[in-house]
Amino acid sequence: MRIAITGTPGVGKTTVSKVLGDKLGIKVIDITEFVKKYKLYKEKDIDMDSYVIDFEKLENFIKKIEDKEKTIILDGHVSHLLNPDYTIVLRCNPEIIKKRLEERGYKPKKVLENVQAEILDVCLCESKGKVYEIDTTNRDVDDIVNEIIEAIKHKKERKGIVDWINQYFDYLTLEIK
Template sequence: MRVAVTGTPGTGKTTATDLVASPLDVLHLNDAIRAEGFHEGEDPDRGSLYADLDALAAWVDERANERGTDGLLLESHLAHRLDADRVVVLRCRPAEVERRLTERGEPPAKARENAEAEALDVILAEAVERHGADAVYEIDTTDLHPEAVAREIEAVVAGDREPSAGGVDFTDYL
């Protein structure tokens, strides 16, 4: 089984997936993009890489074959763009996303852009479009400790949580 954990930067994906107790192997896709060179240059305005998703998908398939498993937990704001059986979309109040990103050194314009994307459900909409609402599990992380988010992800992996897409609404931020 492949489970993608995705969401706007600043929603807690890396922190939570590092705490997940699961038989699935965790792959931090952003690390692979940088380390393996799965990109086609950098956006000069945002300081982010243009990911080569085809190369990344092939690399994920190779990791699965090497490990003799398809049991992967894929973590990245791009994870929903790859093949997955279930997609966990972490959500967070846009003002909190903006605060977290600014605190970790992102330029204010980039933090604001990500907060607006969160308010507009950009990643959720992409996940539902690619995988269908029956495969998407939305988790609002705003007031949850990372351990609680990890337990929610574990429930998705175990099949103990029902799909949920569209229950979180941050449009009041706009």
């Protein structure tokens, strides 16, 4: 079984994935780390300081891991594009995401793009199949992980619980200076 933990950068995917993996004894694949480490990319986008993933290479890499592991957790903002059996979409207040990404040293253009992606529900809209959405804003990691375990156990599906559009419409029209 492939469990995808997806969402905009800064929502808490890696933290949640690690705790979930430890609690369930499941291998976690950090997509960003594996893409860099095993050169599973086509090129580096210098402007956005990110890699253009070679999805075919990444898929083959994941299949090799699945040969050894019964269940895996795919941690990354593109994990929902990797044919998961179950997708958890983490959401977070755009102001918190902005602050976290700035603290990580993201360029203003990349911060803006990711805040806009969160406001527009990009990861949620792209997710197919069984999808469960969680707002992580000001929530405890263990509480989030326990909710994920219950959702998976009972095959729950939930979408549309978060709506940032009206509150943050101005972010959608900002131009980069």
